[in-house]
Amino acid sequence: ICGGPCHLSKALIMSKGTVVLAYSGGLDTSCILVWLKEQGYDVIAFLANIGQDEDFEAARKKAESLGAKKVFIEDLRSEFVEDFIWPSVQANAVYEDRYLLGTAVARPCIARQQVEIARKEGANFVSHGATGKGNDQIRFELTCYALYPEVKIIAPWRIPEFYNRFRGRTDLMEYAQKHGIPVPVTPKAPWSMDANLMHISYESGILENPKVRQVLNVFVGSPCLSLSGKHGVGRIDIVENRFIGMKSRGIYETPGGTILLKAHLDIETFTMDKEVRRIKQGLGIKFSELIYNGFWYSPECEFVQHCINKSQENVEGKVQLSVFKGQVYILGRESSKSLYNEELVSMDVQGDYDPCDASGFIRINAVRLREHHRLQGFSSTKQ
Numbered sequence: 001i002c003g004g005p006c007h008l009s010k011a012l013i014m015s016k017g018t019v020v021l022a023y024s025g026g027l028d029t030s031c032i033l034v035w036l037k038e039q040g041y042d043v044i045a046f047l048a049n050i051g052q053d054e055d056f057e058a059a060r061k062k063a064e065s066l067g068a069k070k071v072f073i074e075d076l077r078s079e080f081v082e083d084f085i086w087p088s089v090q091a092n093a094v095y096e097d098r099y100l101l102g103t104a105v106a107r108p109c110i111a112r113q114q115v116e117i118a119r120k121e122g123a124n125f126v127s128h129g130a131t132g133k134g135n136d137q138i139r140f141e142l143t144c145y146a147l148y149p150e151v152k153i154i155a156p157w158r159i160p161e162f163y164n165r166f167r168g169r170t171d172l173m174e175y176a177q178k179h180g181i182p183v184p185v186t187p188k189a190p191w192s193m194d195a196n197l198m199h200i201s202y203e204s205g206i207l208e209n210p211k212v213r214q215v216l217n218v219f220v221g222s223p224c225l226s227l228s229g230k231h232g233v234g235r236i237d238i239v240e241n242r243f244i245g246m247k248s249r250g251i252y253e254t255p256g257g258t259i260l261l262k263a264h265l266d267i268e269t270f271t272m273d274k275e276v277r278r279i280k281q282g283l284g285i286k287f288s289e290l291i292y293n294g295f296w297y298s299p300e301c302e303f304v305q306h307c308i309n310k311s312q313e314n315v316e317g318k319v320q321l322s323v324f325k326g327q328v329y330i331l332g333r334e335s336s337k338s339l340y341n342e343e344l345v346s347m348d349v350q351g352d353y354d355p356c357d358a359s360g361f362i363r364i365n366a367v368r369l370r371e372h373h374r375l376q377g378f379s380s381t382k383q
Contacts, residue, residue, distance in 0.1 A: 018041065021128070027173070028172065030062065030182075032127065037067050044121055051077050051196045059073070090264070095291070100252070102198040103194050104291050106198070111140045126151055128140045135292065201251070201252050234254040243293040259321065266319050267315060267333055270335055287308065317337065
């Protein structure tokens with residue numbers, strides 16, 4: 001009969017390795033934590049503080065009670081703003097004309113820290129609770145592979161053994177009760193919610209029917225509320241195109257981000273050369289797509305960010321605005337780097353401008369139009 005050392009040796013042999021789990025403290029990732037242990041992994045739970053309303057100490061105790069080898073709770077709020085939100089604001093990043101990318105921009109921030117912990121702890125595996133149909137699985141994993149190329153990823157919701165066992169919330173609840181996982185005592189909202197400093201998103205559940213109207217209490221208030229949140233600024237209900245190839249419905253609340261976008265757009269137009277801004281607009285669209293699709297740490301995204309940073313060298317100033325009933329109103333602006341010349345543009349002062357020059361400018365631009373319509377007239381005559 002073997003004593004303690006032999007038992008310890010046996011446990012070490014049986015372990016498949018260490019996995020760093022992106023842990024939220026909720027039902028899904030709590031069940032995943034226990035399931036990973038069942039599969040023979042040592043689990044390190046990692047919880048990112050990116051401004052969500054969360055009882056982090058309660059989450060720590062819960063993870064420890066479920067058998068997590070270690071628990072890391074990392075305050076990423078400053079780097080989330082400086083390294084991810086602010087570049088998105090500078091780019092005027094909006095996906096498909098409406099979505100301000102509040103969830104998408106958070107994923108590379110979280111995954112970067114997850115990978116750092118995995119490297120530091122000598123973990124060969126990382127895991128997450130993203131579904132097999134969504135964008136987040138792509139965002140998490142592309143970041144992990146970019147920053148830790150040799151890492152192995154365990155995505156339970158893409159493993160048949162897991163998703164066939166847990167076909168819905170009822171199965172998860174039964175598993176939780178069986179394994180002593182604390183279960184929610186309040187009824188689950190009929191949708192899923194994701195929150196951070198920048199926004200709150202609502203999707204799934206009853207919202208999967210695009211005809212279902214958002215109920216009045218769906219907006220619980222963004223963590224970045226100010227006066228803007230109380231006035232309903234930044235609330236949208238959209239259908240978007242997921243990178244994986246399907247359309248999905250999302251309801252988003254981004255009050256602070258919406259105000260920053262409006263203010264930045266205004267001061268950017270005030271201080272930036274017209275042709276530079278035209279090029280930068282195209283780069284902003286590309287940047288938005290790269291963020292949404294999970295390519296934050298790609299060479300093309302690095303190149304686009306470099307170009308956008310260059311465009312922002314003179315973009316500074318103050319913008320006055322007001323918010324009312326869901327709208328942001330620009331009231332005025334000022335900047336020491338402004339390209340606005342009040343004397344040049346004034347209708348009351350000629351300034352350093354000769355109106356006669358406009359005649360030649362117009363005639364030169366008319367050459368192309370005259371030739372086009374001359375050809376059109378020639379073609380119609382032949383017909």
